[in-house]
Amino acid sequence: MQTIGEKLSEKRQRSGILLREAAENTKIRGEFLEFLENNQFDRIPLADVYRRGFLKIYARFLQLDSERLLNDYNAQMSGNAPARPGGVNASRRGYEAAAGGLGAGNAERSAADFPSPVPDPGSRSTGGKKALLPQILWGAGLFLIVVAVTFGARKLFTEKTAQPRTAAPAEGADGTYPLRLFLVEGHRRPAVVTITQEEDGREIFNGYLNPGESQTRRARGTLIVKSQEVSKVMVNIGNQNFHLNPGDTVSNAFSIDRRKVDVALGRPAETGRSPESPR
Numbered sequence: 001m002q003t004i005g006e007k008l009s010e011k012r013q014r015s016g017i018l019l020r021e022a023a024e025n026t027k028i029r030g031e032f033l034e035f036l037e038n039n040q041f042d043r044i045p046l047a048d049v050y051r052r053g054f055l056k057i058y059a060r061f062l063q064l065d066s067e068r069l070l071n072d073y074n075a076q077m078s079g080n081a082p083a084r085p086g087g088v089n090a091s092r093r094g095y096e097a098a099a100g101g102l103g104a105g106n107a108e109r110s111a112a113d114f115p116s117p118v119p120d121p122g123s124r125s126t127g128g129k130k131a132l133l134p135q136i137l138w139g140a141g142l143f144l145i146v147v148a149v150t151f152g153a154r155k156l157f158t159e160k161t162a163q164p165r166t167a168a169p170a171e172g173a174d175g176t177y178p179l180r181l182f183l184v185e186g187h188r189r190p191a192v193v194t195i196t197q198e199e200d201g202r203e204i205f206n207g208y209l210n211p212g213e214s215q216t217r218r219a220r221g222t223l224i225v226k227s228q229e230v231s232k233v234m235v236n237i238g239n240q241n242f243h244l245n246p247g248d249t250v251s252n253a254f255s256i257d258r259r260k261v262d263v264a265l266g267r268p269a270e271t272g273r274s275p276e277s278p279r
Contacts, residue, residue, distance in 0.1 A: 004055070004072050005039035011062045012037070015189055016228075021208065026061050028054050041077070047142075048077070053150050063189060175220055177265055180236040181205060182214040183229075184243075191229035198222040198255070209233070222261075226253040238264035 002010070012022060023030040032054055035043045044051050055073060059066035183191060188211050195204040199221040209215060225242075227233050230252050235242045237256070240263075244254045262268065 003039050004069055004076070005037045007064065007069065008033075008058060008062060009037040011064055015062065016192055016208075017062075017190060021190075022058070022061065026054075026057050028057065033058060041073070049146050053146065057150075057154065176218040177220070177237060177261060178216060179204075179219055179223075180214050180216050181209060182234050182236070183209055183211055184232045184234055187211055187229070187232040189229075191227050191232060193225070193227040193229075193233055195219070195235070196224045196226075198224055222258045223256040224253060225256065228252055230254060237261055238266065240264035 012019070019030050019033055022028075022033055026033070032044050035041065036055060036058060041051050044054070052070060052073065055069060056066045059069045181193065181195065190208045190210045192207070193209050194206045195217070196202065197204060197220055204217045204219045204223070205215060223235070225233060225235060231244050233243065235256060238261075240260075242254075242256045242260070242264075
């Protein structure tokens with residue numbers, strides 16, 4: 001049976017996502033993600049609530065069942081949960097490390113910046129309830145911080161993966177034309193795409209394309225579009241979208257003929273040249 005880390009690592013590698021890219025998208029430190037994939041949860045120097053939050057965000061990014069992974073995590077940790085040394089001070093250090101791990105600003109704050117949850121020894125004899133009040137306030141404040149950090153990370157991830165599509169630049173006088181590259185609506189994972197000019201073999205685009213994202217480039221002549229997810233790739237030229245046709249013989253590529261480009265741009269087709277056949 002696969003461990004939690006094996007499930008995370010296998011899904012990320014099968015999706016063609018580098019650990020650095022996962023860290024940029026989730027806003028979680030790369031070393032923390034690596035600890036999750038290696039089942040080294042105790043190496044994340046934060047309170048357990050942060051580890052659960054990181055695991056949930058990472059699982060959703062990889063399109064995994066986050067609730068099921070959290071249940072597996074709970075079952076795994078229930079039999080292996082040693083007490084954290086340092087009591088409340090360890091929780092305070094966990095907060096400061098979390099601020100650095102999520103880019104929440106400078107976490108170099110002294111203990112004097114936080115209300116002490118430890119009651120004055122002299123007050124223990126005068127009232128146990130009063131001594132508990134600072135601890136209750138500290139716990140409530142820590143809970144609000146966790147909620148704010150979790151929702152902030154989710155908002156940043158949503159905004160990054162839902163960037164608005166930008167308009168293509170105007171047609172150039174050098175014979176090049178603008179194109180816009182994007183994934184079909186509803187496709188929910190990144191795709192590696194390569195676009196090459198047939199006439200000189202020059203790569204117009206070679207990299208990852210995320211859902212909801214578009215890339216603009218300039219090109220010339222017939223184009224060859226390749227991707228393992230080629231059926232989800234769309235290329236917009238002028239007012240026309242080009243994509244893989246059911247009759248194309250190559251399963252991971254399609255071509256956009258120069259004549260089709262001229263029609264899409266409303267330009268007169270060039271004469272005196274042999275037709276270009278799609279690969």
